[in-house]
Amino acid sequence: MNKKLYLYNTASRKKELFEPQHDEVGLYCCGPTVYNYAHVGNFRTYIFEDILKRTLLSLGHKVKHVVNITDVGHLTSDADSGEDKMEKGAQREGKSVWDIAAFYTEKFMENIHDLHISDADVWPKATDHIQEMIDCIKALEENGITYRTSDGIYFDTTKFPTYCDFAGLDPENLEAGSRVDMGEKKNPTDFALWKFSPKDVKRQMEWDSPWGKGFPGWHIECSAMSLKYLKQPIDIHCGGIDHIRIHHTNEIAQVEAASNKQYVRFWLHGEFLVLDKGKMAKSAGGFITLDKIKEKGIDPLAYKLFSYSAHYRTPLTFSWEGLQSAENSLNNLRSLILKETVGVQESKDAKSVEAVLQDFWQALYDDLNMPKATAALWEIVRNTTIEPSIKKAAYLQIDSILALDLFAGKQEKVVAASSMDGGDVRVVSTGDVSDEIAQEIISMVTERKLARKNKDFALADTLRDKLKAMQVEVKDMPDGSTECVVAGK
Ligand SMILES: [Zn+2]
Numbered sequence: 001m002n003k004k005l006y007l008y009n010t011a012s013r014k015k016e017l018f019e020p021q022h023d024e025v026g027l028y029c030c031g032p033t034v035y036n037y038a039h040v041g042n043f044r045t046y047i048f049e050d051i052l053k054r055t056l057l058s059l060g061h062k063v064k065h066v067v068n069i070t071d072v073g074h075l076t077s078d079a080d081s082g083e084d085k086m087e088k089g090a091q092r093e094g095k096s097v098w099d100i101a102a103f104y105t106e107k108f109m110e111n112i113h114d115l116h117i118s119d120a121d122v123w124p125k126a127t128d129h130i131q132e133m134i135d136c137i138k139a140l141e142e143n144g145i146t147y148r149t150s151d152g153i154y155f156d157t158t159k160f161p162t163y164c165d166f167a168g169l170d171p172e173n174l175e176a177g178s179r180v181d182m183g184e185k186k187n188p189t190d191f192a193l194w195k196f197s198p199k200d201v202k203r204q205m206e207w208d209s210p211w212g213k214g215f216p217g218w219h220i221e222c223s224a225m226s227l228k229y230l231k232q233p234i235d236i237h238c239g240g241i242d243h244i245r246i247h248h249t250n251e252i253a254q255v256e257a258a259s260n261k262q263y264v265r266f267w268l269h270g271e272f273l274v275l276d277k278g279k280m281a282k283s284a285g286g287f288i289t290l291d292k293i294k295e296k297g298i299d300p301l302a303y304k305l306f307s308y309s310a311h312y313r314t315p316l317t318f319s320w321e322g323l324q325s326a327e328n329s330l331n332n333l334r335s336l337i338l339k340e341t342v343g344v345q346e347s348k349d350a351k352s353v354e355a356v357l358q359d360f361w362q363a364l365y366d367d368l369n370m371p372k373a374t375a376a377l378w379e380i381v382r383n384t385t386i387e388p389s390i391k392k393a394a395y396l397q398i399d400s401i402l403a404l405d406l407f408a409g410k411q412e413k414v415v416a417a418s419s420m421d422g423g424d425v426r427v428v429s430t431g432d433v434s435d436e437i438a439q440e441i442i443s444m445v446t447e448r449k450l451a452r453k454n455k456d457f458a459l460a461d462t463l464r465d466k467l468k469a470m471q472v473e474v475k476d477m478p479d480g481s482t483e484c485v486v487a488g489k
Helices: 040-058 086-091 097-114 130-142 172-177 219-227 242-260 290-293 300-307 320-341 350-365 370-382 388-402 435-453 457-469
Strands: 005-010 014-017 025-031 061-065 146-149 153-155 191-194 214-216 234-240 264-270 274-277 413-418 425-429 470-476 480-488
Touching: 005 264, 025 214, 025 219, 040 061, 040 234, 040 290, 040 300, 040 350, 040 388, 040 457, 061 219, 061 264, 086 097, 086 350, 097 290, 130 146, 130 191, 130 214, 130 242, 146 214, 153 214, 191 219, 191 242, 191 274, 214 219, 219 242, 219 370, 234 242, 242 264, 242 425, 274 370, 290 300, 320 370, 320 388, 350 370, 350 388, 370 388, 413 435, 425 435, 435 470, 435 480
Parallel strands: 025 061, 025 234, 234 264, 425 480
Antiparallel strands: 005 014, 146 153, 153 191, 191 214, 413 425, 470 480
């Protein structure tokens, strides 16, 4: 099988063959700003990044995965005005900035684990890397790229001639659009590297620097932390598509203007999760958290399966109905897999297993096509000609990528049964069912059998509908018996 991984590179705007630059693949992903809960749209990006990492590992690469925690300097406005999101979060909740950061970092980690997203090798915090950021700014200053205003040290984007290339920005249009509050900036695209603490307000987080007391800009954080832990050029840098125009464009400008070397080989960007009203964003309010999904009793991994229904470069519309149907699919998958593999040893016949997995791997290696990869899994489940032992080995490999707990299905057991002339009736469930309910189901099914025997089809249908309303699935078996499947507790 062709084990070549093709990834869509935002920098070249095409799919390219991925080849690592170093012994270990360097993977940097922009992490959360820990001033509030992450929403499920944010997690869509972390899920796609985790699929990428697991795919790289499956190809035998070593991977060093770094995800930063932004706990200072991310302003509410991309124009370097606005407030620090962290300080604002602290005011909102009447807590210290440090408490806010600790609380939401812990919440974020909890959700990452709920979703079976693998841990990064390093989770660097911005506030632990202020010196590295100062060093980056100094290097830019020595290259004559920076200038000072009354509120900070800025990057002069005219000193980096390829500034507009990455995002395909039109410099003419940027000038025309510069009605936005420029302050003392020389050019609309210039951005803050270091912001001075305001004279009249006492910030909770501030540090000394060669330029005065203050705090770093958000973009310099990622440049400094990515290069502290990974070799340049970094193999792959990921984030949401909203980072292309400003955050990643600025990261490239900073690193390449300071080092005169390529910063990153592959840039991968995940599309938005959208609500009917538009992009899911904290600023727009009404965002959905993973805790909300958990509160409704929905398995967080159902959200993961839901996210696989669209390619990571395609917008995906969130709906509760869509999520519910993903949960049904997940439960179905698990119970079918359990039925096929319970007590079965996985095959050691690597060749046969690989043949079964062909479509699954091809889908992944073609720019992480998850809808196709998921469809390939269903094909295997539905194919009755494949040996169970081979299926089991295939599912193990698939679950090492999808991380959906595919073997977590619960075994069905008979909770009540009755014998009668017209065929036996069994009530089966994966959970506990009270005797009262089990007996009620049996008597309704018995009544339905009788009604059918007497050709009273209207009554039989009514009973079937009543059972359906009780979430009982009635299956008439070929041997004349009837099986009633009920979820139970
Ligand atoms: Zn970043």
